[in-house]
């Protein structure tokens with residue numbers, strides 16, 4: 679009997695690829711080129727280790743060879759996968775929760791500080807050789823301590839961000855589908871509606887998954903509910919915001935600044951962001967540490983191993 683085969687769609691950290699190759703006959707992508715739909719669906723493998731940049735819509739899932747039993751995504755987000763189509767086909771889908779919580783919360787905290795303290799503008803000034811020297815009023819930013827941080831989505835990453843933000847003197851408010859138990863709240867103030875959260879958010883951080891319900895959640899009407907001069911942080915998904923409305927608010931000053939790690943249609947983000955001095959823009963770095971990306975790959979392989987060896991995968995989504 680031939681052993682099960684694995685397709686890994688993008689280049690992963692060495693330790694992950696070495697483990698995969700040592701365990702299963704594995705097709706790697708050493709050029710790290712995005713695979714076309716034809717390439718994604720061409721290989722009669724039993725398992726696919728894919729990434730959030732691979733689109734597994736209903737069409738792709740239907741075209742997968744019948745041999746494919748498990749799709750392990752190298753991400754916690756599953757918005758790039760049509761879960762209904764996977765379920766209908768009997769395709770097991772797994773993700774990588776927990777291991778990227780700290781790294782992503784770090785990037786959210788980094789963006790809060792960078793956006794409030796105008797780090798992008800300062801960096802650009804120095805690099806352009808235009809810094810003529812210290813002045814008492816140069817690049818004055820927003821003082822973080824004492825301000826209110828509103829966290830939309832108080833799951834693992836939201837809670838890890840709250841933990842960091844408390845150390846910077848921020849008061850934590852949050853909205854979540856359900857209120858957290860008191861011991862997990864740690865003094866954070868629950869808002870039963872997003873509108874009530876927005877009204878008190880000097881800094882608003884989006885930490886919820888992209889779903890039909892959260893698509894363009896932050897639109898012009900809801901941005902208007904934020905205090906004037908609020909700061910927007912997004913390390914979740916670009917789909918949660920209406921780009922035109924965010925850009926208009928950053929231009930008018932209703933939003934003082936934004937720190938964004940994720941974009942609708944990335945890497946082709948809305949060009950309006952790139953000319954805004956008060957937007958700090960990162961290329962989806964949330965989980966980008968060697969330790970985290972290695973742990974994500976190992977978790978994806980744990981899930982694949984479980985399915986191929988006939989066990990329940992630890993991180994089954996459908």
Ligand code: 8YV
Pocket residue numbers: 729730731752753754755756778782964965966
């Ligand atoms: C990943 C992410 O790095 O896990 C997620 O959902 O957004 C990122 O942290 C990215 O999706 C790579 O697959």
